[in-house]
Amino acid sequence: VGHFLGKNRLSIGAVVQSVNSPDRELVRVQDLTPEKADQLIWLRARVHTSRAKGKQCFLVLRQQQFNVQALVAVGDRASKQMVKFAANITKESIVDVEAIVRKVEQKIESCSQQDVELHVERIFVISQAEPRLPLQLEDAVRPDGEGEEEGRATVNQDTRLDNRVIDLRTTTSQAVFRLQSGVCQLFRDTLTKKGFVEIQTPKIISAASEGGANVFTVSYFKTSAFLAQSPQLYKQMCICADFDKVFCVGPVFRAEDSNTHRHLTEFVGLDIEMAFNYHYHEVIDSITDTMVQIFKGLRDNFQTEIQTVNKQFPSEPFKFLEPTLRLEYTEAVAMLREAGVEMGDEDDLSTPNEKLLGRLVKEKYDTDFYVLDKYPLAVRPFYTMPDPSNPKYSNSYDMFMRGEEILSGAQRVHDAQLLTERAIHHQIDLEKIKAYIDSFRYGAPPHGGGGIGLERVCMLYLGLHNVRQTSMFPRDPKRLTP
Amino acid sequence: VGHFLGKNRLSIGAVVQSVNSPDRELVRVQDLTPEKADQLIWLRARVHTSRAKGKQCFLVLRQQQFNVQALVAVGDRASKQMVKFAANITKESIVDVEAIVRKVEQKIESCSQQDVELHVERIFVISQAEPRLPLQLEDAVRPDGEGEEEGRATVNQDTRLDNRVIDLRTTTSQAVFRLQSGVCQLFRDTLTKKGFVEIQTPKIISAASEGGANVFTVSYFKTSAFLAQSPQLYKQMCICADFDKVFCVGPVFRAEDSNTHRHLTEFVGLDIEMAFNYHYHEVIDSITDTMVQIFKGLRDNFQTEIQTVNKQFPSEPFKFLEPTLRLEYTEAVAMLREAGVEMGDEDDLSTPNEKLLGRLVKEKYDTDFYVLDKYPLAVRPFYTMPDPSNPKYSNSYDMFMRGEEILSGAQRVHDAQLLTERAIHHQIDLEKIKAYIDSFRYGAPPHGGGGIGLERVCMLYLGLHNVRQTSMFPRDPKRLTP
Numbered sequence: 023v024g025h026f027l028g029k030n031r032l033s034i035g036a037v038v039q040s041v042n043s044p045d046r047e048l049v050r051v052q053d054l055t056p057e058k059a060d061q062l063i064w065l066r067a068r069v070h071t072s073r074a075k076g077k078q079c080f081l082v083l084r085q086q087q088f089n090v091q092a093l094v095a096v097g098d099r100a101s102k103q104m105v106k107f108a109a110n111i112t113k114e115s116i117v118d119v120e121a122i123v124r125k126v127e128q129k130i131e132s133c134s135q136q137d138v139e140l141h142v143e144r145i146f147v148i149s150q151a152e153p154r155l156p157l158q159l160e161d162a163v164r165p166d167g168e169g170e171e172e173g174r175a176t177v178n179q180d181t182r183l184d185n186r187v188i189d190l191r192t193t194t195s196q197a198v199f200r201l202q203s204g205v206c207q208l209f210r211d212t213l214t215k216k217g218f219v220e221i222q223t224p225k226i227i228s229a230a231s232e233g234g235a236n237v238f239t240v241s242y243f244k245t246s247a248f249l250a251q252s253p254q255l256y257k258q259m260c261i262c263a264d265f266d267k268v269f270c271v272g273p274v275f276r277a278e279d280s281n282t283h284r285h286l287t288e289f290v291g292l293d294i295e296m297a298f299n300y301h302y303h304e305v306i307d308s309i310t311d312t313m314v315q316i317f318k319g320l321r322d323n324f325q326t327e328i329q330t331v332n333k334q335f336p337s338e339p340f341k342f343l344e345p346t347l348r349l350e351y352t353e354a355v356a357m358l359r360e361a362g363v364e365m366g367d368e369d370d371l372s373t374p375n376e377k378l379l380g381r382l383v384k385e386k387y388d389t390d391f392y393v394l395d396k397y398p399l400a401v402r403p404f405y406t407m408p409d410p411s412n413p414k415y416s417n418s419y420d421m422f423m424r425g426e427e428i429l430s431g432a433q434r435v436h437d438a439q440l441l442t443e444r445a446i447h448h449q450i451d452l453e454k455i456k457a458y459i460d461s462f463r464y465g466a467p468p469h470g471g472g473g474i475g476l477e478r479v480c481m482l483y484l485g486l487h488n489v490r491q492t493s494m495f496p497r498d499p500k501r502l503t504p
Numbered sequence: 505v506g507h508f509l510g511k512n513r514l515s516i517g518a519v520v521q522s523v524n525s526p527d528r529e530l531v532r533v534q535d536l537t538p539e540k541a542d543q544l545i546w547l548r549a550r551v552h553t554s555r556a557k558g559k560q561c562f563l564v565l566r567q568q569q570f571n572v573q574a575l576v577a578v579g580d581r582a583s584k585q586m587v588k589f590a591a592n593i594t595k596e597s598i599v600d601v602e603a604i605v606r607k608v609e610q611k612i613e614s615c616s617q618q619d620v621e622l623h624v625e626r627i628f629v630i631s632q633a634e635p636r637l638p639l640q641l642e643d644a645v646r647p648d649g650e651g652e653e654e655g656r657a658t659v660n661q662d663t664r665l666d667n668r669v670i671d672l673r674t675t676t677s678q679a680v681f682r683l684q685s686g687v688c689q690l691f692r693d694t695l696t697k698k699g700f701v702e703i704q705t706p707k708i709i710s711a712a713s714e715g716g717a718n719v720f721t722v723s724y725f726k727t728s729a730f731l732a733q734s735p736q737l738y739k740q741m742c743i744c745a746d747f748d749k750v751f752c753v754g755p756v757f758r759a760e761d762s763n764t765h766r767h768l769t770e771f772v773g774l775d776i777e778m779a780f781n782y783h784y785h786e787v788i789d790s791i792t793d794t795m796v797q798i799f800k801g802l803r804d805n806f807q808t809e810i811q812t813v814n815k816q817f818p819s820e821p822f823k824f825l826e827p828t829l830r831l832e833y834t835e836a837v838a839m840l841r842e843a844g845v846e847m848g849d850e851d852d853l854s855t856p857n858e859k860l861l862g863r864l865v866k867e868k869y870d871t872d873f874y875v876l877d878k879y880p881l882a883v884r885p886f887y888t889m890p891d892p893s894n895p896k897y898s899n900s901y902d903m904f905m906r907g908e909e910i911l912s913g914a915q916r917v918h919d920a921q922l923l924t925e926r927a928i929h930h931q932i933d934l935e936k937i938k939a940y941i942d943s944f945r946y947g948a949p950p951h952g953g954g955g956i957g958l959e960r961v962c963m964l965y966l967g968l969h970n971v972r973q974t975s976m977f978p979r980d981p982k983r984l985t986p
Contacts, residue, residue, distance in 0.1 A: 037919045038950035039892040040899050043782040066781065068746070068947055086746050114947040149918065151947040187943045190745035199747070203702040207692070220685040222772045222958070224977045225707065225755045226720075226731075228984035238708075239723045240731065242769075243761065243981050249708075249722065256977060259986065263672035264550070264568050265681070272754060273707045279725065287724075290704045299548065300525040410521040417522050436631065437519045457986050461669045465550060465596040465633040468520035476704070495706045495738060499725050502710035504741065504939050 038148060048118075051088040054135045058123040065140070066118050066148065068191075070159070074109035081108065082133060083119070083140070087193045087330060089133045092121060092140040099143040108142070114151035114159075114188070120144040156185040163192045165334050179490060186495060186504055194334045197327035198492055201320060202480045204327075206271060208319040209292050209474075212312045218267040218296070223256035225249055225273060229454055238277045238287075249275035252473055254405075255458050257295035258434060261469045262461050267296040267308075274473070279499050283488045284426065284478060288497040292479075294431075295471030302407070302417045302433035305470035306393055309431065310346035313391060313421065317342050320483060328484065337485020340390050340423075347383070347392040351415065354394055357382050368398035368414060380425020390482075395419045404448040405441060407433035407470075417470070423482035431472020438462040520630060530600075533570040536617045540605040547622070548600050548630065550673075552641070556591035563590065564615060565601070565622070569675040569812060571615045574603060574622040581625040590624070596633035596641075596670070602626040638667040644674045647816050661972060668977060668986055676816045679809035680974055683802060684962045686809075688753060690801040691774050691956075694794045700749040700778070705738035707731055707755060711936055720759045720769075731757035734955055736887075739777035740916060741943050743951045749778040749790075756955070761981050765970045766908060766960060770979040774961075776913075777953030784889070784899045784915035787952035788875055791913065792828035795873065795903065795956075799824050802965060810966065819967020822872050822905075829865070829874040833897065836876055839864050850880035850896060862907020872964075877901045886930040887923060889915035889952075899952070905964035913954020920944040 049063045070084035077096040082089050094100050094108040111117060121140035129136040162177045182189040189195055210220065230237040230248045238249040250256075253270050260268045274291035294312070298304040317340060320328070328339075355365060358375055361382060371379065383392055399408050399416040409415040418432030435441040438459050445452060445459070452459070480492035490496040495504060531545045552566035559578040564571050576582050576590040593599060603622035611618040644659045664671040671677055692702065712719040712730045720731040732738075735752050742750045756773035776794070780786040799822060802810070810821075837847060840857055843864060853861065865874055881890050881898040891897040900914030917923040920941050927934060927941070934941070962974035972978040977986060 037917075037922055038782065039889055040783040040785070040915055040950075041892050043785075046782075048781055066949070086748070116947045116949055149944075149947045149949060152945045155946060187741045187744045188946055190742070190747070196746065199703070200701055202704070206702055206704075207696065210689070210692075214689065219682055220688055221681070222684070222755075222976060224770055224979055226757070226770050226979055226984065241721045242984065243759070245984075247984055255986075259669045260672070260976075262669045264678065265672070266568070273704075275708070277725070288706055288708050299530055300520065300528075301522040303522070303525075407521055410523050433522055435519075440519055461986075462631075463634045464637060464670055465598045465631045467548070467598055467631060468522075494704060494742075497706055497708055502708065502724065502727075502729055504737075504943075 051083065051085040051090050051135060054090050054123060054138050054140070056125050056137045059125045059138065061123050062120065062143070063123060063140075064118060064120050066116065069111050069113055069115050069117055069151075072109060072111060072113060074105070077102070077105060079105050079109040081111075081142075083117070086196050087326075088135065090135040090138065090140060091126075091130050091133050092119060092142050094142045094145065099141075104145070108145055111145075111147060112151045112153045114155060114191075115147055116149040118146045118148055155188060157181055157188055159188070159192055162189055163194050163334050165336070179488065183490065183496065183501065184504070190494065193330050197330035198480065198484065198486075199494060201324050201327045201331075201484070202476065202492060204320060204324050205316055205476060205479055205483075206292070208316040209312065210269070210271065212315040213267075213269045213294065216267065216308060216312075218269045218294070219260075219265050221253075221257070221260050221265065221268045221270050223250070223253040223270055223272065225275070227255075229457070236276050236278045238275050249277075251276060252291060253293050254473075255461075257293055257471060258469070259461050261295055261297050262436075262464070262466045269294050271476075274475075281499060284481075286477065286489055286493060286496055286498055289478075289489075289493065290476035292474040292476055293471065294474075295469060297467035297469045298433075299468075302468075302470045305431070305433070305472075306348065306395070306419060307345075309421070309429065309472055310348075310393060314342060314344060314346060316479070317391070317483070331484050331486070335484070335486055340483050340485070341384075341388060342391040343387065343389045347387050347389050348395050348419075349383070349392060350396045351394060351398065352396070354379055357386075368400055370398070370401040376422065376427060377425040380422055383422075384425075390424050391422065393419050393421050402432060404444045404450055405432075405434050406444075407435050408444075419472075421472070421474075423479065424485065426478065426482055428478045428482060429472045429474045431470060433468065433470040436462055436466040436468055438466075533565065533567040533572050533617060536572050536605060536620050536622070538607050538619050541607045541620065543605050544602065544625070545605060545622075546600060546602050548598065551593050551595055551597050551599060554591060554593060554595060556587070559584070559587060561587050561591040563593075563624075565599070568678050569808075570617065572617040572620065572622060573608075573612050573615050574601060574624050576624045576627065581623075586627070590627055593627075593629060594633045594635045596637060596673075597629055598631040600628045600630055637670060639663055639670055641670070641674055644671055645676050645816050647818070661970065665972065665978065665983065666986070672976065675812050679812035680962065680966065680968075681976060683806050683809045683813075683966070684958065684974060686802060686806050687798055687958060687961055687965075688774070690798040691794065692751070692753065694797040695749075695751045695776070698749065698790060698794075700751045700776070701742075701747050703735075703739070703742050703747065703750045703752050705732070705735035705752055705754065707757070709737075711939070718758050718760045720757050731759075733758060734773060735775050736955075737940050737943075739775055739953060740951070743777055743779050744918075744943050744946070744948045751776050753958075756957075763981060766963075768959060768971055768975055768978055768980055771960075771971075771975065772958035774956040774958055775953065776955075777951060779949040779951045780915075781950075784950075784952040787913070787915070787954075788830065788877070788901060789827075791903070791911065791954055792830075792875060796824060796826060796828060798961070799873070799965070813966050813968070817966070817968055822965050822967070823866075823870060824873040825869065825871045829869050829871050830877050830901075831865070831874060832878045833876060833880065834878070836861055839868075850882055852880070852883040858904065858909060859907040862904055865904075866907075872906045873904070875901050875903050884914060886926045886932055887914075887916050888926075889917050890926075901954075903954070903956075905961065906967065908960065908964055910960045910964060911954045911956045913952060915950065915952040918944055918948040918950055 067083035070082040073080045079094040081092040121142045397418045407417040421429040477492045549565035552564040561576040563574040603624045879900045889899040903911040959974045
């Protein structure tokens with residue numbers, strides 16, 4: 023196998039197999055500005071589009087969200103044969119080009135680099151794409167409804183997901199997942215500054231801690247095990263083990279046969295647990311401040327990504343207050359009743375009612391983010407601390423973005439005796455949760471926490487409408503590939 | 505349920521249920537220095553030890569790795585009853601104390617806060633530990649062999665792991681897992697600075713990509729699925745999808761019935777994948793620099809943790825070179841042969857030979873970290889790029905710390921045609937890896953990467969001898985709990 027650099031000015035190169043490193047700098051597309059005018063540069067990029075026209079071939083060369091026009095024209099430097107060769111390079115192929123950067127008189131509106139174009143002198147194919155693509159990138163970024171009259175296609179979600187390796191190349195996908203990477207980083211950096219320690223919790227567990235519903239079973243050598251529905255027990259063990267404040271980022275598994283816009287069978291949990299001194303509102307304050315730091319970080323550092331996504335999926339900018347709005351459950355019920363909803367004091371919120379409440383809160387307080395505190399005890403898990411002043415309620419809370427739940431949390435019962443009573447009340451088999459209850463027998467500080475769904479945060483922050491848009495390789499009851 | 509603050513100066517309080525927040529600052533043990541002398545402070549801590557002596561009771565109060573002596577003595581502020589109460593508080597209980605900070609004339613050698621003690625005025629039990637602990641913290645931090653003559657116990661590993669919530673409270677465990685948190689942070693921060701994007705890859709997969717051995721099976725609604733043995737395929741898809749440089753941190757599952765000091769069935773993978781320009785040594789350079797940044801960050805910011813672990817498990821400081829030493833496989837074979845090992849050119853390294861090689865390299869080059877490059881093609885997976893200059897070898901590498909492998913990586917075959925040939929050569933069913941091969945059909949840049957085992961890095965950096973010491977809740981063929 024030979025090297026990809028032929029002696030000719032055009033070549034379908036052999037596979038780059040690390041034979042040697044030419045002393046050659048590759049320029050980034052985003053750095054192609056008028057300052058580089060008249061320089062001879064090398065560039066590696068994808069062929070985004072290609073259009074031959076007589077003795078010329080116009081290519082658009084792309085790197086992620088950036089692209090530049092390149093011209094191969096018959097003349098001193100390029101032969102007729104080379105123009106033909108260039109015109110035949112399949113879309114999405116990766117090429118190396120040697121070219122002179124030239125300023126253009128009229129801005130090239132269709133490219134991110136509007137002030138320059140490349141006059142190509144040599145071109146090599148580094149990796150050739152098959153001629154027939156399963157989806158077209160232009161179609162995949164077209165806003166719904168646009169170009170319908172011209173009969174232009176959009177790409178449906180299954181086609182996107184089946185061909186994710188191409189769909190992820192769109193400017194929209196690039197922006198979504200770069201922003202998602204930012205959410206994780208902001209989450210961790212904020213908590214690290216607050217003195218939290220990152221922990222790693224096991225995903226294969228021996229017993230389904232919360233009663234056994236919706237759990238995936240794993241065959242484990244000669245026995246069987248389960249996939250963790252949350253790191254709950256392990257976070258709490260770390261608190262009982264004096265780590266004081268912990269967080270973890272990792273997969274969470276739910277064997278729920280829900281085929282909705284917001285359910286996945288595997289998603290990424292951003293989990294927090296912390297000891298507090300006197301009141302679980304200390305926990306709420308830590309979590310809401312973390313969310314606010316994430317929102318600010320996105321607003322300040324990811325405007326390009328937000329704007330890019332908005333071009334395809336328009337939405338209102340995400341609004342939040344400082345300090346975060348905290349409503350009590352009873353207030354929410356009152357607001358809903360005033361809007362005509364019939365519900366009992368201790369009824370749980372349905373998804374439509376959560377959405378309606380989100381709209382009412384937005385109207386009244388002008389925020390897309392708020393905390394709903396003091397849920398009815400009956401609708402929460404057994405390990406939730408009851409409200410000391412009203413046994414019908416609990417020291418628990420959900421957090422909402424644009425009317426959809428992104429976090430569920432609570433003060434946890436840290437006393438083995440009370441925990442046993444609550445488990446009995448919920449008719450849970452004490453044998454099955456013995457290890458969990460025993461964790462609290464050797465001194466446990468009061469503590470609370472919550473779990474955030476990463477994909478939902480990204481979906482709702484960006485005003486998207488399906489959690490599969492913010493999961494790189496989503497898993498649902500009907501999808502296990504790619 | 506009432507509030508835990510009684511009117512008395514001592515109380516077994518009710519469970520902290522967030523009734524109210526007293527306007528009271530809790531001081532941290534580590535902040536108890538002579539500057540605080542004669543101040544009246546509040547403190548929440550565990551009772552580490554308790555010793556009654558006539559009209560006095562000496563407590564050692566602990567917060568993580570810090571502790572301070574506290575004195576309850578009959579006098580103006582404390583009654584005889586209170587001393588008796590204090591003496592009866594079980595070890596590991598959590599207490600709130602109000603106390604005056606007093607300078608001491610003679611340093612208290614047994615405590616981290618050697619210059620002050622607390623004169624307790626009020627004491628409340630926030631959470632009471634059961635009187636009989638399954639293990640003693642003093643025993644759990646005792647170096648092997650120490651105190652054997654006095655008949656003092658150490659704690660065996662199964663007892664530790666069975667009672668992890670107590671074992672994790674030791675100074676050694678606190679240090680190990682705070683350092684581990686640091687490794688993750690240094691890994692991500694270094695790569696983020698280098699322009700890498702963090703990705704989240706699915707753990708439930710539809711097909712076992714590497715042939716199907718050692719894979720856990722999951723029942724998935726009406727079908728079955730597998731747990732990912734690595735994020736390999738997904739990292740590579742991200743490269744084919746133009747993310748250019750990616751990393752991920754997440755669980756990795758191996759259904760291998762290996763009961764050794766260094767194998768886990770679930771561990772945390774620190775994974776890297778990147779496109780390169782001309783030579784896969786660009787990838788090696790990025791990874792080794794990342795490791796060096798981790799080693800430097802630990803050395804500079806985690807000395808307390810390193811020293812703490814060393815007290816119980818003495819080891820030599822970890823040595824590394826800049827730039828990192830890179831040896832070729834043939835050189836390693838020559839060194840081993842010179843040391844008397846008989847092996848063929850293309851034989852894989854056995855674990856004992858890896859260790860021996862580590863010692864030889866340490867003697868010759870004075871480094872605990874190095875790269876072994878150009879492994880025989882035959883011992884590597886089918887997707888490994890062959891060496892263009894010698895088809896018996898490959899563009900692949902392992903990295904070693906103290907003679908044990910912590911990373912395996914390679915240039916990957918990015919050409920669908922060559923990949924198909926390699927799979928056929930390995931007698932892999934092409935149908936099963938169709939989706940994988942198809943990922944490379946639409947233009948793929950040359951790329952490489954590797955996967956690092958977090959627990960191994962921590963174990964070997966600290967010179968520990970069992971990977972279960974650096975996994976909070978380890979999983980092996982025989983352990984699924986806690």
